[in-house]
Amino acid sequence: xxxxxxxxxxxxxxxxxxxxxxxxxxxxxxxxxxxxxxxxxxxxxxxxxxxxxxxxxxxxxxxxxxxxxxxxxxxxxxxxxxxxxxxxxxxxxxxxxxxxxxxxxxxxxxxxxxxxxxxxxxxxxxxxxxxxxxxxxxxxxxxxxxxxxxxxxxxxxxxxxxxxxxxxxxxxxxxxxxxxxxxxxxxxxxxxxxxxxxxxxxxxxxxxxxxxxxxxxxxxxxxxxxxxxxxxxxxxxxxxxxxxxxxxxxxxxxxxxxxxxxxxxxxxxxxxxxxxxxxxxxxxxxxxxxxxxxxxxxxxxxxxxxxxxxxxxxxxxxxxxxxxxxxxxxxxxxxxxxxxxxxxxxxxxxxxxxxxxxxxxxxxxxxxxxxxxxxxxxxxxxxxxxxxxxxxxxxxxxxxxxxxxxxxxxxxxxxxxxxxxxxxxxxxxxxxxxxxxxxxxxxxxxxxxxxxxx
Amino acid sequence: xxxxxxxxxxxxxxxxxxxxxxxxxxxxxxxxxxxxxxxxxxxxxxxxxxxxxxxxxxxxxxxxxxxxxxxxxxxxxxxxxxxxxxxxxxxxxxxxxxxxxxxxxxxxxxxxxxxxxxxxxxxxxxxxxxxxxxxxxxxxxxxxxxxxxxxxxxxxxxxxxxxxxxxxxxxxxxxxxxxxxxxxxxxxxxxxxxxxxxxxxxxxxxxxxxxxxxxxxxxxxxxxxxxxxxxxxxxxxxxxxxxxxxxxxxxxxxxxxxxxxxxxxxxxxxxxxxxxxxxxxxxxxxxxxxxxxxxxxxxxxxxxxxxxxxxxxxxxxxxxxxxxxxxxxxxxxxxxxxxxxxxxxxxxxxxxxxxxxxxxxxxxxxxxxxxxxxxxxxxxxxxxxxxxxxxxxxxxxxxxxxxxxxxxxxxxxxxxxxxxxxxxxxxxxxxxxxxxxxxxxxxxxxxxxxxx
Numbered sequence: 001x002x003x004x005x006x007x008x009x010x011x012x013x014x015x016x017x018x019x020x021x022x023x024x025x026x027x028x029x030x031x032x033x034x035x036x037x038x039x040x041x042x043x044x045x046x047x048x049x050x051x052x053x054x055x056x057x058x059x060x061x062x063x064x065x066x067x068x069x070x071x072x073x074x075x076x077x078x079x080x081x082x083x084x085x086x087x088x089x090x091x092x093x094x095x096x097x098x099x100x101x102x103x104x105x106x107x108x109x110x111x112x113x114x115x116x117x118x119x120x121x122x123x124x125x126x127x128x129x130x131x132x133x134x135x136x137x138x139x140x141x142x143x144x145x146x147x148x149x150x151x152x153x154x155x156x157x158x159x160x161x162x163x164x165x166x167x168x169x170x171x172x173x174x175x176x177x178x179x180x181x182x183x184x185x186x187x188x189x190x191x192x193x194x195x196x197x198x199x200x201x202x203x204x205x206x207x208x209x210x211x212x213x214x215x216x217x218x219x220x221x222x223x224x225x226x227x228x229x230x231x232x233x234x235x236x237x238x239x240x241x242x243x244x245x246x247x248x249x250x251x252x253x254x255x256x257x258x259x260x261x262x263x264x265x266x267x268x269x270x271x272x273x274x275x276x277x278x279x280x281x282x283x284x285x286x287x288x289x290x291x292x293x294x295x296x297x298x299x300x301x302x303x304x305x306x307x308x309x310x311x312x313x314x315x316x317x318x319x320x321x322x323x324x325x326x327x328x329x330x331x332x333x334x335x336x337x338x339x340x341x342x343x344x345x346x347x348x349x350x351x352x353x354x355x356x357x358x359x360x361x362x363x364x365x366x367x368x369x370x371x372x373x374x375x376x377x378x379x380x381x382x383x384x385x386x387x388x389x390x391x392x393x394x395x396x397x398x399x400x401x402x403x404x405x406x407x408x409x410x411x412x413x414x415x416x417x418x419x420x421x422x423x424x425x426x427x428x429x430x431x432x433x434x435x436x437x438x439x440x441x442x443x444x445x446x447x448x449x450x451x452x453x454x
Numbered sequence: 455x456x457x458x459x460x461x462x463x464x465x466x467x468x469x470x471x472x473x474x475x476x477x478x479x480x481x482x483x484x485x486x487x488x489x490x491x492x493x494x495x496x497x498x499x500x501x502x503x504x505x506x507x508x509x510x511x512x513x514x515x516x517x518x519x520x521x522x523x524x525x526x527x528x529x530x531x532x533x534x535x536x537x538x539x540x541x542x543x544x545x546x547x548x549x550x551x552x553x554x555x556x557x558x559x560x561x562x563x564x565x566x567x568x569x570x571x572x573x574x575x576x577x578x579x580x581x582x583x584x585x586x587x588x589x590x591x592x593x594x595x596x597x598x599x600x601x602x603x604x605x606x607x608x609x610x611x612x613x614x615x616x617x618x619x620x621x622x623x624x625x626x627x628x629x630x631x632x633x634x635x636x637x638x639x640x641x642x643x644x645x646x647x648x649x650x651x652x653x654x655x656x657x658x659x660x661x662x663x664x665x666x667x668x669x670x671x672x673x674x675x676x677x678x679x680x681x682x683x684x685x686x687x688x689x690x691x692x693x694x695x696x697x698x699x700x701x702x703x704x705x706x707x708x709x710x711x712x713x714x715x716x717x718x719x720x721x722x723x724x725x726x727x728x729x730x731x732x733x734x735x736x737x738x739x740x741x742x743x744x745x746x747x748x749x750x751x752x753x754x755x756x757x758x759x760x761x762x763x764x765x766x767x768x769x770x771x772x773x774x775x776x777x778x779x780x781x782x783x784x785x786x787x788x789x790x791x792x793x794x795x796x797x798x799x800x801x802x803x804x805x806x807x808x809x810x811x812x813x814x815x816x817x818x819x820x821x822x823x824x825x826x827x828x829x830x831x832x833x834x835x836x837x838x839x840x841x842x843x844x845x846x847x848x849x850x851x852x853x854x855x856x857x858x859x860x861x862x863x864x865x866x867x868x869x870x871x872x873x874x875x876x877x878x879x880x881x882x883x884x885x886x887x888x889x890x891x892x893x894x895x896x897x898x899x900x901x902x903x904x905x906x
Contacts, residue, residue, distance in 0.1 A: 005542065030533070036495055037499040037500060038497075038499070061472055063500075083466055085465070094559060155493075155494035155496045155556070381664075396511050397664065400661055401663070442661060
């Protein structure tokens with residue numbers, strides 16, 4: 001396609017045209033205006049919701065200030081995660097090293113806030129000037145008696161996935177520190193849910209109704225103490241697998257805890273995830289309760305959901321999200337409300353992820369890795385889509401072209417997970433697609449003039 | 455200004471942004487330009503996100519997307535590849551290249567790299583390349599903004615015949631401010647080059663097609679001819695000479711420089727109109743004389759609602775100076791004037807802005823973060839906060855209104871449409887402040903008056 005640079009051609013495919021291996025999971029192309037951020041971003045998004053930890057960004061001010069309270073990750077208690085802490089490195093620190101400043105900042109902040117642990121994020125120049133973060137963290141940890149964990153998240157050290165790994169490495173050091181006595185044999189950790197708009201509370205309620213104990217939220221509404229005893233759980237359920245699967249693998253290796261990939265988006269995946277958990281515990285009674293739960297929840301939402309389906313059936317949707325796993329669920333969720341996905345992409349998918357996307361989408365669907373505004377806008381126009389699903393950076397692309405939009409990223413304030421989340425999702429889509437404002441945008445203005453009462 | 459706030463080593467909730475963000479905004483205000491950051495991919499993406507959330511507009515900022523190898527061996531190859539790709543896809547007239555802390559620290563010589571790039575890839579023409587050094591470990595987004603403006607002027611302007619125009623370097627204003635500024639100057643009968651001008655590029659209409667580069671922005675030919683202007687007007691009392699494009703034009707081309715404050719409030723706007731009047735040889739147009747008259751009339755009508763109210767004002771230094779000047783004019787007591795900037799000129803300028811008005815000297819502090827502002831505010835019992843969205847948590851904690859001005863506005867629509875400057879801007883500010891104070895009284899009343 002014309003909007004794409006030559007080097008990007010192997011990262012754009014169409015379902016059904018030819019078998020393909022997606023060119024993905026590599027550094028973004030210079031000058032292509034990628035929608036991705038960096039390693040630091042990957043670490044920051046994973047660890048951010050741990051609400052009783054101190055999150056100190058070691059570097060110049062930008063990295064900290066652009067990630068200050070930007071997510072909808074809620075906490076039921078402490079809200080330390082909503083503050084933006086930085087060493088705000090100055091030229092003099094770059095020249096003479098920032099270790100002393102880091103030490104003093106850590107001590108000052110730990111004394112002020114008494115956190116349960118501290119994460120110290122490394123940024124680009126810390127990697128270059130070679131501050132020994134490990135040593136500073138170790139020293140402060142000894143002096144203050146809390147875990148102080150360096151997160152090796154220098155922005156240039158790869159893409160967002162590397163940041164996920166760095167975050168998981170840091171959490172791995174916490175797991176295993178706590179007392180696991182009293183944990184039920186029917187127990188699990190929730191990995192890869194960030195409690196946007198309180199979603200993890202809903203999921204926990206489902207598990208509680210099934211008779212499953214949740215040991216640790218990783219990381220939505222997360223607590224250091226819970227993560228420290230996470231190794232006492234019988235199972236890890238992993239959503240947003242890109243970000244926390246590494247931790248699940250580490251826990252499988254360290255503590256033989258098996259893991260299940262789950263998704264809480266869309267009624268199909270939500271129900272399947274609960275059934276998979278019930279199946280894992282091989283408990284008839286639990287399975288019965290789970291069936292009941294699913295039935296009950298579905299009966300609550302189905303009548304209204306079908307009304308939305310009636311209005312939305314046949315409309316076309318485009319998806320561009322961070323992780324491919326969410327994209328799978330969204331494809332199915334759109335199908336539930338009768339809509340067709342005509343474009344789907346992610347920032348961090350793997351070749352296997354894209355293969356699966358090709359398998360579940362209709363022929364002709366555009367599948368893309370690490371896209372950019374020019375490509376995305378060309379796709380929206382080519383496919384004449386009715387709604388685009390993405391995050392803050394995708395929103396103005398849709399709006400500028402007069403296309404409806406649904407925010408499905410970390411900033412959102414709407415609960416889109418769980419059964420009720422499917423209904424909210426349909427409402428969100430409906431609320432944008434059906435707005436009368438599209439009648440006035442250039443894209444639709446011509447057709448509206450012809451059929452004034454459309 | 456009495457005692458200093460405690461000085462902390464750590465920064466909590468900064469009241470400033472980083473340098474390349476300011477440079478990106480400035481470059482976005484040039485016609486046909488694409489901002490380009492030489493650094494990690496994350497910088498460009500984070501800044502785009504931050505800017506988008508305020509303007510609700512696309513902003514494509516390219517990046518050289520350095521990886522680990524580049525950080526070790528130098529980012530030259532990626533810089534060149536990035537420029538080539540941006541040129542191919544966006545067909546820009548100009549690429550504004552700003553460095554980041556990464557590329558400054560590894561010591562990439564961007565000037566030399568661009569020289570090589572021109573040799574290697576631009577024999578048959580190509581976009582203009584303007585580069586600016588913006589390491590985020592020294593200065594704030596405002597230093598980045600001004601440095602980019604200065605770089606544009608230094609690197610594009612050539613000797614030109616006198617052309618009777620006026621250069622206006624307004625600093626960081628809203629899109630609505632820029633539109634108003636251009637209208638004012640045109641109404642005064644002057645031809646002006648306003649640099650930068652993102653009034654259209656960051657606040658454009660709904661479109662049929664995604665614009666490679668949105669229309670609008672300061673024309674490059676106008677920037678090139680700034681040397682022939684009859685004067686330059688620079689807004690900003692805290693702008694150091696070495697970052698002033700106006701100073702460069704004065705020194706190199708003898709273009710007389712008028713250094714003014716941001717025209718916020720009556721006196722600063724009066725000063726601006728005096729300069730315009732001198733430059734155009736016309737009296738203030740009737741339209742503005744009337745606007746000023748209506749403004750004064752409204753201040754009289756509403757003065758009791760605001761008199762003696764205590765305000766915490768924060769944000770970029772020059773905006774805070776302008777806002778404080780206006781607050782003093784309407785009888786509001788500024789109790790804290792704070793900025794994350796550290797120009798060294800802030801305190802004096804604020805003292806001057808309130809001089810002669812019956813207000814106590816506010817606590818004036820540079821290099822502040824919101825933790826420190828919060829500590830001061832808790833002690834000084836303000837009635838309202840005046841500043842951007844990031845003060846919301848503090849204002850909420852104190853149970854007082856936040857009156858939103860400046861950048862960023864992340865929790866309301868229309869940040870780009872906020873008008874701060876001129877008599878019309880002062881009018882809007884006054885109405886906002888007075889109505890906020892009336893609302894507090896009304897909402898807090900048990901009676902529930904509907905007639906205030």
